[in-house]
Amino acid sequence: MSLDSVIGAAAAAVRDIAAAQLTPARDNPRYEQVVDTLVSPDATQAQRNHAYDLVAGIETADKVCYTDEALTERAAQVIADDRTVPVNVAEVAPLVPPGTTLGPFASGDAAAIAMMEYSNPLSIQANLENGGLVMRDNATGQYYVTTPMGGTLDGFDPSQVTQPDGMELVGCYHGHADYSKADGTRTDKAGDEFNSDQFSAQDKRVADGGYWGSVIYVSTPSGDFRKYDSATRQDTVIN
Structure with a gap:
């Protein structure tokens, strides 16, 4: 392998590491379950990611560790208010006014x-x-x-x-x-x-x-x- 190839491969690896560090982790199973429940299967991955971030921010903003049921109810209102994520109507509608x-x-x-x-x-x-x-x-x-x-x-x-x-x-x-x-x-x-x-x-x-x-x-x-x-x-x- 030439020196240029080695340098290029190293630079690509650095870029991959940097990109991974900039991408927020979305692997909390509690938050993933809430998203799976409330978000429409027709939602894009970008919309699901946004919904996850909305859910993940609830307990931080409220400074409360909710039960799973309470978190789902709170998230239903937050996602509804955001109005950018297609929702599972049958799950969200009963949880909002x-x-x-x-x-x-x-x-x-x-x-x-x-x-x-x-x-x-x-x-x-x-x-x-x-x-x-x-x-x-x-x-x-x-x-x-x-x-x-x-x-x-x-x-x-x-x-x-x-x-x-x-x-x-x-x-x-x-x-x-x-x-x-x-x-x-x-x-x-x-x-x-x-x-x-x-x-x-x-x-x-x-x-x-x-x-x-x-x-x-x-x-x-x-x-x-x-x-x-x-x-x-x-x-x-x-x-």
Whole structure:
């Protein structure tokens, strides 16, 4: 091997050592488990690394050694507030307050579907509507959705949800509870008096009027997720 080759190999080794020293270690099994629980499998490695760093900083910042359960709960809020790491909605949503903004998602439909997969069973179980907002970040073009807030047997009021600064309202989503009689008594599909598997006329008027964006989504007792777009007047099943 020539002298130049030896020098080059040595320089490369030094660079590799320097790079390794600059790369933070992300090998704490507690933090890795929290990331595995809260972060979407679709997240990039860079996003997972960022989530790990957020989790790792919690106990240092708070000067507390949390139990694993408490650390996961605390991390859910920190990651949600950061808004750059795609989350596992089913795991994060129960750990943050109703109306919390989660994202990013690639589209409004993806945001609504991810949240309705979580919120629809809750709506059916309680036999009460629930819902939230679907929004777009004007700075990044990415989409966000809020965790469900409660409604009544036959309605949900989006005005109770706080819209974060910098977010453009795209639409809203809500769940139609269970098949019911007018007095709230549960029944089957044949006995349902709310036409729960379809949009109500009021739902479509909300979208047509642009009160909460131009799109409205609904999850139904049958398990269908529907989208009504006032721009096209199209009502479609999206799941």
